[in-house]
Amino acid sequence: MENLINDVLLGLLMITGFAIVRMKSLLGVTMLTSIYSLLSASLFVVLDAVDVALTEAAIGAGIATVLMVATVALTTDEEKVPRHTPLLPLLVVMATGAALIYGTLDMPHHGDPLAPAHRYVADSYLHDSPVEIGVPNVVTSVLASYRGYDTLGEVTVIFTAAAGVLALLGYRTRGRNIEAAGIRKQVVLRVIAKLFFPLILLFALYVQFHGDYGPGGGFQAGVIFATGFILYALAFGLGTAQRLIPSQLLRILAAAGVLIYAAVGLESMLLGGKFLEYRVLADDPIAGQHLGILLIELGVGITVASVMLIIYYGFVSRRH
Amino acid sequence: MLSTHLPALQVVLPLASAPVCLLLRHPRHAWACALTISWLVLAIAVMLVQQVAATGTISYAIGAWATPWGIEYRIDMAGALMILVVATIGAVVLPFAGRSIQQEIRKKHSGLFYTCFLLCLAGLLGIVVTGDAFNLFVFLEISSLSSYVLISLGCTRRALTAAFQYLVMGTIGATFILIGVGLLYMLTGTLNMVDISQRLTEVADTRTIRVAFAFVTVGVSIKLALFPLHLWLPNAYTFAPSVVSAFFAATATKVGIYVLLRLFFTVFGIGFSFVAMHVGEIMMLLAAAAMMVASLVAIFQNNVKRMLAYSSVAQIGYIILGISLASRDGVAAGMIHLFNHALIKCALFLSLGCIFLRLGSVELQDMRGLAKRMPWTMAAFVAGGLSLIGLPLTSGFISKWYLVGAALTDGYWPLAVLILLSSLLALIYIWRVVETAYFQVPGAGMPLVKEAPASMLIPAWLLIGANFYIGVDASLVSGIAHQAAGILIEQGVR
Numbered sequence: 001m002e003n004l005i006n007d008v009l010l011g012l013l014m015i016t017g018f019a020i021v022r023m024k025s026l027l028g029v030t031m032l033t034s035i036y037s038l039l040s041a042s043l044f045v046v047l048d049a050v051d052v053a054l055t056e057a058a059i060g061a062g063i064a065t066v067l068m069v070a071t072v073a074l075t076t077d078e079e080k081v082p083r084h085t086p087l088l089p090l091l092v093v094m095a096t097g098a099a100l101i102y103g104t105l106d107m108p109h110h111g112d113p114l115a116p117a118h119r120y121v122a123d124s125y126l127h128d129s130p131v132e133i134g135v136p137n138v139v140t141s142v143l144a145s146y147r148g149y150d151t152l153g154e155v156t157v158i159f160t161a162a163a164g165v166l167a168l169l170g171y172r173t174r175g176r177n178i179e180a181a182g183i184r185k186q187v188v189l190r191v192i193a194k195l196f197f198p199l200i201l202l203f204a205l206y207v208q209f210h211g212d213y214g215p216g217g218g219f220q221a222g223v224i225f226a227t228g229f230i231l232y233a234l235a236f237g238l239g240t241a242q243r244l245i246p247s248q249l250l251r252i253l254a255a256a257g258v259l260i261y262a263a264v265g266l267e268s269m270l271l272g273g274k275f276l277e278y279r280v281l282a283d284d285p286i287a288g289q290h291l292g293i294l295l296i297e298l299g300v301g302i303t304v305a306s307v308m309l310i311i312y313y314g315f316v317s318r319r320h
Numbered sequence: 321m322l323s324t325h326l327p328a329l330q331v332v333l334p335l336a337s338a339p340v341c342l343l344l345r346h347p348r349h350a351w352a353c354a355l356t357i358s359w360l361v362l363a364i365a366v367m368l369v370q371q372v373a374a375t376g377t378i379s380y381a382i383g384a385w386a387t388p389w390g391i392e393y394r395i396d397m398a399g400a401l402m403i404l405v406v407a408t409i410g411a412v413v414l415p416f417a418g419r420s421i422q423q424e425i426r427k428k429h430s431g432l433f434y435t436c437f438l439l440c441l442a443g444l445l446g447i448v449v450t451g452d453a454f455n456l457f458v459f460l461e462i463s464s465l466s467s468y469v470l471i472s473l474g475c476t477r478r479a480l481t482a483a484f485q486y487l488v489m490g491t492i493g494a495t496f497i498l499i500g501v502g503l504l505y506m507l508t509g510t511l512n513m514v515d516i517s518q519r520l521t522e523v524a525d526t527r528t529i530r531v532a533f534a535f536v537t538v539g540v541s542i543k544l545a546l547f548p549l550h551l552w553l554p555n556a557y558t559f560a561p562s563v564v565s566a567f568f569a570a571t572a573t574k575v576g577i578y579v580l581l582r583l584f585f586t587v588f589g590i591g592f593s594f595v596a597m598h599v600g601e602i603m604m605l606l607a608a609a610a611m612m613v614a615s616l617v618a619i620f621q622n623n624v625k626r627m628l629a630y631s632s633v634a635q636i637g638y639i640i641l642g643i644s645l646a647s648r649d650g651v652a653a654g655m656i657h658l659f660n661h662a663l664i665k666c667a668l669f670l671s672l673g674c675i676f677l678r679l680g681s682v683e684l685q686d687m688r689g690l691a692k693r694m695p696w697t698m699a700a701f702v703a704g705g706l707s708l709i710g711l712p713l714t715s716g717f718i719s720k721w722y723l724v725g726a727a728l729t730d731g732y733w734p735l736a737v738l739i740l741l742s743s744l745l746a747l748i749y750i751w752r753v754v755e756t757a758y759f760q761v762p763g764a765g766m767p768l769v770k771e772a773p774a775s776m777l778i779p780a781w782l783l784i785g786a787n788f789y790i791g792v793d794a795s796l797v798s799g800i801a802h803q804a805a806g807i808l809i810e811q812g813v814r
Contacts, residue, residue: 103503103531116519120509121388128389149382149391153446153458156335160439160462163342164469167432168480255339262336265328275328277384 002046009043024079030068037061050215051139054207058223063308066230070315134286135212135293143217144293148276151296152261154219155303159258162307166251169314193235200228208301212290218297222304230312238316247313250306257303261296268292323367327380327393327449330364330403331459333357335442338435347430351418354434358410361441365407369800372400377807379451387451388512394451398804401655402448402578405662409570410441413666416779417563420673424475424561433473437567439466444575453501453587454511456579460497460543464490467572471560482555489542489552496539503532504587517587521814524592533597536583544576546603546640547610550633557629562673565625569632570666574658577639581651581808584643590812594646603644608738610637615745619752624675624682627749628668631708634742635661641735642723646812649726652798652805657719659797660707660790664716667783668704671697674772674780684752689762693769698757700780705750707787710743715790715797722798 016036023029037060044053108115129141143151208221233241265276272280278292279285322329337357344350371378372395380393395403417437425433443463450456468490472483505511507528508519523529538549545553553573557565584593594600611634618630639661642654672682674697679686691698707714720739727735771777790797 099531099534100499103528106526106528107503107506115506116509116523117506118509120519121511122509124389145383146385146390147454150455150458152335153455153462156338156439156442157458157461157465159339160436160465160469163338163432163435163439164465164472167429167436167469168472170428252343255342258339259336262332265332266336269325269328274380274384275325275332275382279384 005046006043009039009046013039013043025077026072026079027069027077029079030065030072033068034061034065037064051137051143051217051220054215054220055223058220058227062227063223063230066227067311067315070312074315074318133289133293135290137212137214139215140211140217140293140297144296145276145278145289148278148292148296151300152258152265152276155258155261155300158304158307159254162254162310165311165314169318190235193231197228197232200224200231204228204301204305208297209294211297212293218300219304221297222301223308225301225305226308226312229309233312233316238313242313245309247310250310250313253302253306254310257299257301257306260299260302264292264295264299323371325380326364326368326371327378327395328382330361330368330407330449331393331442331446333364333442334361334438334445335462338438338442341435341438342431344431347422347427350431350434351414351421354438355414355418357438358407358414358441361445362407362411365403368395369400369404372397388510388515391455392451392512392514393449394514395449396804396807397800398578398581398655398808399448401659401800401804402575403445405574405659406441406444406448406571409567409662409666412779412782413563413567413670416566416670416673416776419773419775420563420677421561423677425473429473433470433561436466436469436473439463440470440567440572444571447575448578451513452511453504453513453516457494457498457501460494460579463572463575464494464543467564467568470564470568471556473564474559474561476559478555479559482552482559486552486556489549493539493542496535496542498539500532500534500536500539503528503535507532513582513587517589517811517814520588520592524588524596529592530597533583533588533593537580537599540576540579540583544573544580545633545636547606547614547633547637550610550614550636553633554626554629557632557669558623558626562669562676565629566666566669566673569628569669570662573632573636574662577636577643577654577658580640581643584646585651585808585812589814590646590809591814593812600644600646603640604732604735607637607639607641607644608735610634611641611738611742612745615742615749618749619745621749622684624684624687624753625669625672627753628665628672631746631749632665634746635665635708638719638723638739638742641739642726645726645730645732646809647726647730648802648805648809649722649729650805651808652802653719653722653726655801655804656722656794656797659801660715660719660787663783663787663790664704664707667700667780667787668708670776670780670783671701671704674700674776677772677776678769679767684756686766687753687757688760688766689757690769691758693762694771696777696781697772700777700784701757702750702754703784704787705754707791709746709750713788713791715787715794717791718794718798 013036016032016039020029020032023032037056041053041057041061044056125138125142125146129138133141133145135141204221204225207216207224208218211217229241229245268277268280269275279288281291282288334357337353341350341353344353377394377396381387382391382393421430421433440463443459443466446459447456447463450459468483468487471486472480504516507523507526508516510516510519542549557569584599614630614633618627621627621630639654639658642650642657675687675694676682678694707716710716710720720743724736724739
């Protein structure tokens with residue numbers, strides 16, 4: 001049964017992929033990529049990677065689509081006809097594809113319990129993390145503690161993206177209520193948006209603080225949090241949203257998230273541990289791990305949410 | 321107590337100061353913040369080199385998790401040499417940046433510029449000190465993303481297309497690296513580089529590992545602009561702000577080469593990379609092509625920045641040539657040239673930055689008779705140029721000496737001929753600039769320009785001074801490089 005679901009999902013993924021290549025309307029392509037992400041998210045659920053699925057759904061299907069629609073609105077819906085024949089790119093892509101298929105020939109079989117990826121490091125994570133970290137969600141233990149330094153790097157990548165958007169687009173600090181005019185008449189939309197807004201924020205907080213126990217964590221929560229504000233901005237205008245969260249505040253928050261994360265690392269250093277060694281943060285090592293994970297996830301959530309909004313403000317405030 | 325944390329601080333310090341820099345409203349404050357941090361970073365780098373020299377390879381377990389469960393920072397002599405290069409260049413170009421950026425970048429963007437600069441510095445250092453394959457990818461992303469932004473801040477609109485071109489190529493490269501690391505993890509179940517290398521012996525003879533090797537090699541080759549994957553580089557260096565060109569020419573591609581060294585020797589081993597996969601022959605061919613073709617193209621450039629960019633592609637060829645020999649002497653020669661070229665090219669791009677400050681252009685025709693107006697700047701350019709050609713008493717001579725020696729030891733005399741030929745081509749393109757600046761009369765409409773300010777000349781001349789010092793006494797650099805090459809070869813032979 002599981003294989004059948006996998007096959008159907010993979011088949012749909014392929015069809016969507018071909019449709020993306022063939023389609024000329026960029027808005028259509030954006031919608032299709034959103035569907036592609038949703039399908040991948042479903043695939044991850046089948047593979048029992050629920051944390052990844054949640055991330056993919058929130059980022060790939062959710063906010064990335066919004067940002068791409070904003071880009072299409074800024075530029076054009078029409079795909080430009082390339083000036084050169086795409087023969088060389090086609091060859092490169094085919095060679096890459098052939099190499100990838102060749103590489104699969106000696107791979108361990110799907111779901112093989114004896115595969116190295118399941119036997120070695122991952123196995124010890126599953127066994128030792130309840131004792132060493134004590135967080136029920138092992139994914140969170142790996143991402144936030146065992147490999148917490150990677151996560152600091154990822155947050156920095158997100159922060160760099162914000163710096164890039166600020167440098168290239170910037171934004172007007174007092175955006176006019178540009179898109180509100182059309183949507184103002186849509187009473188149902190506005191009422192629904194207003195109803196959903198607090199629920200989305202509440203859900204974001206749940207995902208943020210429940211990451212230790214179930215799928216979730218700072219990345220997903222940050223994105224969901226930002227989505228709530230984007231929905232608000234769509235329904236009531238950018239200017240209203242900016243009065244709620246000013247651009248300057250976002251800049252400070254984006255920086256603050258990274259700083260919180262780094263500060264936890266430096267604090268554990270000052271308390272006599274290694275960088276990001278959370279167990280020294282409290283008397284009890286397990287309590288220290290909990291505290292450390294809570295704080296760094298908070299930093300992640302703050303930076304991700306504010307960076308997403310910075311990017312959204314940057315794109316939308318340029319609309320004529 | 322502090323000294324045990326130096327490996328982590330080396331990267332975390334610039335990384336955590338970047339957000340602080342973003343919050344500083346005044347451009348001068350952001351500059352002062354970045355400058356202080358870059359000097360601290362250099363101090364840490366020097367201390368680390370001393371530690372490595374005294375005690376051998378340093379390992380730092382982040383989060384106190386033992387390898388392979390946590391991420392390890394691992395610095396051996398090769399890594400120490402690289403952090404020294406990156407930190408030195410960072411500390412030298414930032415004093416220069418003060419004036420240069422003030423002129424080339426809009427005031428409201430300067431804070432963002434220094435933020436991205438620090439991020440890039442942290443990213444490059446992170447790539448060097450990490451002993452973890454996935455962590456390497458994360459820091460590669462930080463450095464790449466910030467470099468796209470830094471390039472796009474150039475003062476013409478073409479900087480945007482150059483940055484976009486680099487972004488597309490760079491993203492393909494990064495994706496390839498990620499695919500390769502993924503495949504490696506699939507067959508070894510670990511991400512720690514030393515651990516991968518130990519577990520690789522059992523599974524090395526599989527198609528999956530061969531594909532993984534191909535993907536990471538191509539991906540890294542894009543990042544280090546190996547001919548013919550260099551197409552993003554000339555535009556990126558030409559249209560980026562002067563400081564950025566100087567910084568990248570000396571660090572970004574060099575760190576890429578370092579990653580290649582780590583992969584070939586530390587992770588996959590000589591037996592797999594050079595014997596089974598024949599990467600030596602392929603790299604040698606591409607390096608030789610780079611030395612000849614890129615040098616030839618450089619001769620025909622009228623924008624001096626673009627000329628130096630093509631020259632960089634050729635010089636990367638020299639470094640790769642040394643590595644492709646897979647011998648201790650060859651790798652050491654490659655690393656010596658890596659170090660020397662970083663100093664030379666940075667100095668050359670800095671002197672172009674001085675010229676751009678006064679002239680607002682680096683086109684050859686605008687530089688007629690410039691040597692009279694800006695004697696110190698042009699003298700720095702000539703000194704750097706001589707070293708690029710490889711005249712005795714310059715560092716360029718030292719690296720070519722070792723390269724030719726290594727090639728001859730292994731019986732590759734045609735390579736020695738190619739090195740000499742390519743040096744002649746370098747002589748031609750440098751001479752074009754010298755001839756224009758020293759022997760041509762300025763045109764009627766030429767602006768009367770002053771010499772560049774001391775804050776910009778001193779960094780350039782510091783590097784030129786170091787270049788001549790190495791030209792006379794290369795024992796320190798050569799010693800470190802030989803020691804580093806010895807370690808790499810030792811790791812590679814299993």
